[in-house]
Structure formats: structure tokens, C-alpha cells
Amino acid sequence: LNIGQAGGWDAFLALSVDKAANSESPLSVLNGVNVVIGSWIVGAVVMAEYTRFAKRAWVAIAIPFIVLIIAQWFLQIVGALGGVVYGGDGDFTSYLREQAGFIAWLGVIGMSVALWTTGDANLYLPVIQTSSIMRRPRRVMTVICGLLGTILGLGIYQQFLFWIGALAIWVPPLIGPVIAHYYFVARGKMDAGEDARLPVVNWAALFAYPLGLLSYYYAPEWLVPALSGLAGSMVAYLVLYYLVPPLRGLAKA
Structure with a gap:
């Protein structure tokens, strides 16, 4: 769909080159590869904490495979194509809102649900660790970590690419x-x-x-x-x- 809106594959490549040349803060190939590889490593690090309660070994293997191999590739490809054609602020939800009709509603609802479930899973990891180290009830640490994550996220959201790059290094x-x-x-x-x-x-x-x-x-x-x-x-x-x-x-x- 994005390639068609750009006028074909050749026009899409030309548009991509033009946007990269005129970008105020271009991302080098090395930094782009670092962000992708680093985000995968971060996902692999925390994935074991999410799958350790799986009743079957194949479930613990299948979940990371689906998330990292199938879903991750899909989101990265769709995000890259949409970023070239639509540009904007790089916000995936903004890109989805620019689509018409059913796709726009489906995308916004899907992203909202995905953010909710992702935030719930991401909250689990620090709560388990901090409640164990600090000897505090899990419910208390859930509230504290949730509030801190929300407050910090307000600033990090504006520097998301820098934050992902930093995680890829740390x-x-x-x-x-x-x-x-x-x-x-x-x-x-x-x-x-x-x-x-x-x-x-x-x-x-x-x-x-x-x-x-x-x-x-x-x-x-x-x-x-x-x-x-x-x-x-x-x-x-x-x-x-x-x-x-x-x-x-x-x-x-």
C-alpha cells in the first residue's frame, strides 16, 4: 500500500533517498543496525523473565520466536515504509491515523491494546526485582514503578530514538x-x-x-x-x- 502510494518501487526508493539527504538529523546505517540489534538483545534479555512460568518448553521457545522473529520484523518493515511515505514525527500511531477507514480504526485500537498489554508486561519485571530486593509488597512496588515509569516515559517519549540507542549500548x-x-x-x-x-x-x-x-x-x-x-x-x-x-x-x- 505504501509503495503504491509513493508511485511504485522506483519512486519509493527515490523518495527514501531524498528524505535521507534532506533530513536534519540523519541516522547512519551503523546506528540503524545498532538500534535494531540492540532492541533485539534487550528483548531477549527480558524474555526469559516472561516465559519462565511456561508449562511446556516449546511454549517458552515459541513465544520469543513469534515476538522477535514475526511481529518484530513486521512492525519494523511497516514502520519504515510508512516513515518514508508519510514522514511526520515518526509516531506509528500518527501514521495509522493518517490511513483511511477501517485500517485507521483497526490500527489505533490495536496499538492502544498493544501498548496496554506491553506496559503491563514491562511493569512485571521491575516489580518482581524491586519487591524482592527492597522487601516490599508487590502491590506497593507496582504502584511506585508504574508511576515512575509513566513520569519518566513522558520525557523519554520525546527522545525515543536516543533512548533506544542508549539501551542498545547499556x-x-x-x-x-x-x-x-x-x-x-x-x-x-x-x-x-x-x-x-x-x-x-x-x-x-x-x-x-x-x-x-x-x-x-x-x-x-x-x-x-x-x-x-x-x-x-x-x-x-x-x-x-x-x-x-x-x-x-x-x-x-
Whole structure:
């Protein structure tokens, strides 16, 4: 539909090039790739928290596949096509409102429901963590986290692209030590009672995170920042874990 409204594929490509050339704040290919990869990594990091109560293993695998492979690709493609043809402020809901008739109503209602359910799921993660750490009732932390998220979201919404780019840099190094420990230290074998033998604090993992962040600033310009941070924290964790044994932490009593 968008390609047809642009006047065909050739006209669509010409319009895309023209908008990129005349943009006040153009997005480079590297930054665009970083945003996409980083957002996928962020989704993968939090997905395990949402699927850990699945009764079947295939359900836990199917949900991330549908969300990250099918839905994510669809939204990114539709958003990119609509952004080229309609421009505007880049707001997906504004783009949907510009469509006529049934598509406009369906899009607005669908996005409203999607935002509601997404916000509900996103609220679950900080509530579980903060209520456990701060020893507060989940209902209290739900209200607090919900209010903070709403207030912060009012400002972040205006700088959404910057926020996504920042997450693409901050989050990947966070999961690096987990990946490195599971695949290289534990060799992909962790039984159900493994958590009972894990240290209270794994200092190697804590130090690996800032080192992974630093790798972003020293990585080559052609390397995607999200991947450099992920790889940097993985390497830092393995080096600290094997060369500085005290950083592994003390086992649980």
C-alpha cells in the first residue's frame, strides 16, 4: 500500500533517498543496525523473565520466536515504509491515523491494546526485582514503578530514538557474563540445583559490565556498538573469572 502510494518501487526508493539527504538529523546505517540489534538483545534479555512460568518448553521457545522473529520484523518493515511515505514525527500511531477507514480504526485500537498489554508486561519485571530486593509488597512496588515509569516515559517519549540507542549500548554488556558463564564455564550444562552452588555475589560479572561498556568507546567505528559491548563483557568476564579466582565470589553457606 505504501509503495503504491509513493508511485511504485522506483519512486519509493527515490523518495527514501531524498528524505535521507534532506533530513536534519540523519541516522547512519551503523546506528540503524545498532538500534535494531540492540532492541533485539534487550528483548531477549527480558524474555526469559516472561516465559519462565511456561508449562511446556516449546511454549517458552515459541513465544520469543513469534515476538522477535514475526511481529518484530513486521512492525519494523511497516514502520519504515510508512516513515518514508508519510514522514511526520515518526509516531506509528500518527501514521495509522493518517490511513483511511477501517485500517485507521483497526490500527489505533490495536496499538492502544498493544501498548496496554506491553506496559503491563514491562511493569512485571521491575516489580518482581524491586519487591524482592527492597522487601516490599508487590502491590506497593507496582504502584511506585508504574508511576515512575509513566513520569519518566513522558520525557523519554520525546527522545525515543536516543533512548533506544542508549539501551542498545547499556543492556548487551549486562547479559554478556551470563552467556559466557553458561556456554564457556558451565559448558552449557546447569542442573536444577546449580543455583544452590552459585556465589552470593559474582564480582567478576559485576566488573565485566563496566568493562563491556568501555569497549564501546574503544571499538572500531565499523563495529556495531551493541555487539562490541556484548563481546567485550563476555571476554572481560572470562578473563577475570579464570585469572582472578577471588572475583568468583564466595559460595552460599
